Amino acid sequence: MTKVKFYGYGLPGKFPKEFPGRLIVLEGTDGVGRSTQVALLREWLESSGYAVTSSGLKRSMLAGKGLQMAQEGNVLGTHTNVLFYATDLADRLEREIIPALRAGFVVITDRYIYSLLCRALVRGVDRDWAYNVLGFALVPDRVFYLRTDLNHLIPRVLNASGFNYWESGMDFLHKGGYYENYVEYQSRVIAQFDAMSEEFGFHTVDATRGVHEVFVDLRDGIRKLIKGMKPGSPKVPDATQYGLDKQLE
């Protein structure tokens, strides 16, 4: 059961005390491998017979596309960025995540308010302000923090799409080029995640290891959380019981 508890003022409307589903969050910095793990976990859970759904930033019906466009234009101010992402998350929470939790799904989300908080705080946004804005968020059952360090991060980024404007903090770090700013920005982000870890009760997973080792840790952690959520599988009746064997003769 997911206790219906919000971080701040919450969402308007009536809610039961508990939802039958589970809300599981994967957090961690850019390029740490969250989306790979979400994809693996979703498949594993589905093939084990659970009702699963997944969600991630910028995927809301309302704000996903507009947010993507605004980011490509590099025109988003720091506070506007927080509010636009908050809009995206609130829309997914109300439209997808909460209905799924009410229906008894396991919901895995790639990032949650912690990434938004982290990015905001690193950029100097007032803490109380950011906490209030994101106070509509439901407290998840578990947050797995995929922790890595720069030495492991850089080769991954170079092998993938290279340095990205926002992931290098180019919008607010004005002194260096992409590489210097990337190092500076990601170091600050990781430090910020570390600092939030205790406050929000993250379960830290060492993500400097291989994909499979990380997966095994996550799978074992999730197994305990979802106990008893699988619909029972009735025994499939034997063909002989219906006399099918005779009919076939």
Added chain:
Amino acid sequence: MAQLANGKPLPGKLFVVEGIDGSGKSTQLDLLTKWLIGEGYCVAFSEWNSSPVVGTTTRRGKKKQLLSPTTFSLIHAADFIDRLERQMLPALQAGAIVLADRYMFTAFARDVARGVHPQWVRGIYALAVRPTVAFYFRVPLDEAIRRIMTGRPQLKYYEAGLDLGLSSDPYESFALFQKRILQEYDKIVDEFGLTVIDATLPLTEQQEIIRRIVAPHLQGVLRSERSAWREALTKEQLYGRYLKEIGAERGQQA
């Protein structure tokens, strides 16, 4: 004096108009704008729900009826903060006059009427600049509705507050929604010390009152150097052939 949220004064002045639809606030602001520009002041104008950054999302949300009270509130806050960071604040820092057609009080009235927590939405707008003067155009509900209904028979979904499910009839829903908004505005007037203008007074009379209130704040405010480039052209005997390309002419109007 316009002030940052932390109380630090800004060199510019911020005047805002608030009120429900049909209160005549935009007309009054327009008259004020023209007067101030005519007097040679540097005036920047900012209108609620006009940021290009979130505009497509807001339009999409309204058209497809995707907005909940929370996302409605957040997307309008994003619109506001974008205009604050990129339009209003820089102008105020430069010492100009900023005129805003609707300000955070619109969110406090409307979003709370929709059911979001009053303290949550006030917290979001805690970043906003405190206005020099905030005018609230008070109009009785039936008068506002009469004004809106003449010449605009079609009410939009969110405008009519149909998302609240108060009534399935758009006109009835609109009236109920506006009533709630008016009640919220009444609380806000006291809480934030808005300057109330009786919006049933004749148009020119209201404008005279507004100008009398605004005038004492205009001392030392930045005045625009009118046609600075025109003077340079005359002195140098140039035609300004390339000024159009850089938009200098438009820039002078702003």
